[in-house]
Amino acid sequence: MHSRRPFRFLGSVIVAVAATLCAPRSRAQVPPRPAQATPAGRDGERAPDYPVRPPAPPEQVAHGQQVFQSNCGFCHGSDGRGGEAGPNLVRDEVVLRDHNGELITPIVQNGIPAQGMPKFGLSGAEITDIAAWLHNQPLSDRGAPSTLDILVGDAKHGEAYFNGAGRCTQCHSATGDLTGIGSRYEPKTIQNLIVSGGGGRGRRRSAGAAPPVNAPPTTVTVTLPSGRRVQGELDHLSAFVVALRDSAGTYHSFARHDSIPKVVVTNPLQWHMDMLPKWRDADIHDLTAYLVTLK
């Protein structure tokens, strides 16, 4: 599908990449549907993409569930999402088109003999309640974060990797910068940080982001033809302009003409970038299992 991305930025963690990603409203991603409809109208908030069904009375939904489970659940699954013999009804074309059972009722009462579905002697009111329950089922959890336990790794292996092959101790220390990281972040956040390094590029910070992980910014050294060097935090870089803020906070920008002035960018997270093609998922999982023990 298309790609408006629900890029789940890890706070500012991913800002390094955020610069890279500012465009991708390509069309695959769409945020999850709001639970409640917002009033239509030009001055209101943005409306949900698709009309939200008015909620049915809870007792009707409960009764619909009861009737469904005892009559339909055997084939369609007790949750309506498909069983051995019957298809998933929650995403079914007829169910999606139906409003109050008007399309579902004739199917239930007449059956679909060609597909092996018998007819059911349920009343119109009962089928309306079934419809209310079906329409109450969430369609897609698109965009919802994982709440599953991601910890599968071996902490001992992770510790050995941290101190050995992973060469993490070049920059990090379990008793220094990573002290207590297991208390500060959820396991999934720690795992993502292991890969990303948690840094930000220059001064760019995504709006609403969590406080940045303690990682130094990308810096740049500009050497002018006169030999003068200007150094600082990278602000902007293109083929035509380079801009930075020096240690006093003063902004400098320079026109670029081919290789003049000389521009050297230093990304403190270069190691993490270089690791991207090299990681084994098992090492990531083991490292996560180890770092979560650093309480």
Place this chain on the structure above:
Amino acid sequence: MMKTATLLLSIALCLPTGPLVGQGGATDAWPTYAGDYSQRRYSPLRQIDQTNVRHLTLAWVRRLTAGPDAGEGSWFGPPPGPPAIIGGVAAEPVNMPGSTSGSPRLAGSILQVNGILYISSPDNAWAVDALDGHVLWHYWWKSRGGIHIGNRGMAMYGDWLYFETPDDYLVSLDAKTGQERWHKEIADFSQQYFSTTAPVVVGDHVLVGTGDDLDAPGFLQSFDPKTGDLQWKFYTVPMNQGDPGLETWASLDAARHGGAQVWTPGSYDPATHLYIFGTGNPTPAYTAMLRAPRDEHTNLYTCSVVALNVDTGKMAWYYQTSPNDTHDWDATQAPVLFDGMFAGKPRKMTMQASRNGYVFVLDRTNGKHLLTAKYSDAANWAETVNAEGQPVRNAAKDNTVAGSLVSPDNGGATNWNPPSFDPRTGLLYVVLREIYAMYYLTNKDPRMLVGLGGSEQDVVGSLGTSIVAIDYQTGKLAWKYRLTGGSGTGLLTTAGGLLFANDGSGSLVAFGLRGRRSPAPLWHAQIGSIENAPETYTVDGRQYVLVTAEGTLYAFYLQ
């Protein structure tokens, strides 16, 4: 004539005489989505070239405003445009900023015919004078909703225009006045279809795709340009017992909910009368357990390049670029058409740089596979390529509960933004994104996963975004130009030896092409967040370059 011109040009520039030119490229006008049917986005115009592009300057700027009030000016100045002509079926239109008000997202192609530009965005269409940018008419569609992610442009047949709306209508306008001729419902709104693509007119057919992010089946339809009557409808997944491809699905129910949406325009080959287009991912997107439990379940015709006869809607051939995709990596990138030599023989070809990080070259007359190559260094989801040239997915790189580090990210190695093929060098220029994400499966019960549900993807790093030049004969990169910014929105090549691109840092850049050497940035204009692929055409004897940024049109020419 084009062949001769190309040959002479190739000799003059000492370029390898690679492919011959199949169909003529876009010239004075830009009458279709890609300027011509080949989707090469290569213009033979050369008034602007490497020697003078430094003098390219602004001809005019036109900011557009979406919605019914766009024509209401302030007290202090002239009205920004004529009052909107209002259409649509919704009694009370839903509020969608960018559609009902504010700045539209002008991500699509713009038509230029007889000195008039025709522009669309979700629910909005405009005609603008190409000489100075003033608005001739503005049409606004009252929407009942649908995902308003974008609109890829309009199609034209004589004096009639066609565009699609997010709430699944094909609307035809009179190009002279902007008045509506008719509208036709093209997909079932209750199944959450939404329509973004630009229709393509071929002969007496308006070819119309649509999209869906739930578990609805994909299809391409052909409508009569005069009446809007349906001529044929081709489903991209098996819909009935006995349909071809059904054996590649776990069940008929899975196939009928299998996706394969047609949400980008295809290419057309007049010689074979084939319309060649890409299809989207299978659904549910992120787990194959219920739709493809076994190896033979490749889920046809998802993630495929498909060729149909435009008169009958019957499939001539297909080639699947991602058998049983599990990452939402549609194969909807432009299948570019060109002719040339391949392995010592003249061939009529189509080439797609796919979202999955691989590029494919096919014989477009019969779908025969010619070449597969990985153009993304980062792509790590497949370890091998099978005998048919298809990457073989590594299941360990699916969405997993513990998380898998995978490239591309969801946005893909490239996406729908148009590439450009240079017939003089045989190089396909593509914006390549080498981004990594952790892919987490969020629900262990596949029955709960619908559409794009069940996945959390956290971007964790990038090797950068580049423009790459892919040699169609070898699949190898002739060059890779790393952009300082991160986004690319489509490319344009001209016979003036120029490549126009968004640098991702807010500039439209003209690169000087130097054969197989890395291109040189020669000119730029900082105009903000660029939204569409640049285009070029001639009006009143002058070559223009047109691009959009932040709801605004920018036209450049040589002063």
